[in-house]
Amino acid sequence: MKFCPRCEEVKPLEAFSKNRSSRSGVHGYCKPCHTKVCAENRVLNHGSGRNYLLKLRYGITEQEADAILAAQGGVCVICLRQPAAHVDHDHVIGRVRGMLCFKCNNGLGQFEDEVWRLEDAADYLEGRGSHARRLWLEFDATTIVGRSRRHLEVMYGVARADALGSARHYKLRERYGLTEAEADSLVALQGGLCAICGDREPEHIDHCHDSEAVRGALCLGCNSGMGLLGDDPGTIRRAAAYLDGSLVTEVPVDGGGVRLSFTLPDVDPAGVGKDGWERVRDEDVRRRKALRDAAWEAEWCFGGPFADPFAQALVGSAR
Structure with missing residues (x-):
């Protein structure tokens, strides 16, 4: 006692x-x-428990964190939709990069802060890249729907599951419209690797929540990371630019000093207001997609060193 x-x-x-x-x-x-x-x-x-934790984890004070949040206009610097509530930092050198919302902060973690994985994820969602090309060659489409699902079985010579299938069969059929054999054939078509990163075993079937079309089989990190970032290629491209340091820059202001710039076209975060970010975000995403489309066309379509019929068909269908 x-x-x-x-x-x-x-x-x-x-x-x-x-x-x-x-x-x-x-x-x-x-x-x-x-x-x-x-x-x-x-x-x-x-001074406060929050100040103690900020200094312990990130080496900044509560006042410095509030100053970063104010410079961003109070919004998450990646998605431009949610309030920023989490300090994000480089896990290698410890440098604070900005303030993010919960989903964007965790989405970066699922992608392990790897820029190339985020860029490949955006291409994957837009039907570009090696995985989309592989599906296009097999099915004349970049997603698996209708006859494409049955063709997966024909390709690998497996029989369609009978009525008394396994629990996994019923789960796959209910969620994605695939049988167990079709899901296994899709993984085999991908070489047993994730359709995005290509270096991990795929654990999850990924599909479009609007059209219900199956896009591929992904590892846990890529599947979870895309979900946290809203399956939105625009947000994912902004996340990639954020990590490589090209998204957030400082620009001079009249009278001296600097402010943050993280949108195309450049706007002052302090002048946007709470209800103005959706319009700014839509324009930013549109411009970034136009830049990506132009780069894709120059590299893979007409006049580039790697002219590809798939890329030409993709650009033609987009037009």
Whole structure:
């Protein structure tokens, strides 16, 4: 038994946290009181618990975090839709990059802060890249619908599952319209690797939530990361630009000083307002897609060194 001087109660030793540096082997206060004392000390020494955690995790103060948020106009710098509530930092060098919403911050983590995976994910959603080309060669389409699903079975000579299929068969059929054999054929068509990153085992069937068309089989990280970023190629491209350092820049302002710029065309975040970001975002996404389309056309379609009938058909259908 031990006496806690804060709550003034005698409690069993199990009610106290262990402390090998003390003579008794436990802390002087019981566990609930010890938690309260630590919280009070953080406020006393650091001003607030939030300030303590910001300095501990990111090396910035509460005032510096609020200044970053104000410079962004209060909005997540990637999706431009949700309020920014999380400090994002480079896990290698520890540098703070900006303030993000919960989904964008976690989406970057699922993609392991890899720019190339984000760029490939955006191409995947827009029906570009090696996976889309492979599907186009097999099915004359960049997604799997209708006859394409049955063709997966014909390609690999597997029989269609009977009525008494496995639990996985029923789950796949209910969610994606695929049988178990068709899903296995899709994975085999991809060489047993994720359709985006190409270096992990695919664990999930990915499909468009609007058209219900199956796009491919993905690993957990790519599938979760795309979901957190809304399956939106515009947001994913902004996330890639954010990581490579080209999204957020500083521009001079009249009278001296600088402000942040992270949209195309450039707008002052302080002048957008809470209800104006959707319009700004739509224009930004439209311009970034136009730049990507122009680069794709120059590289793969007409006059580029890698002229490809698939790319020409893709650009032609988009027009």
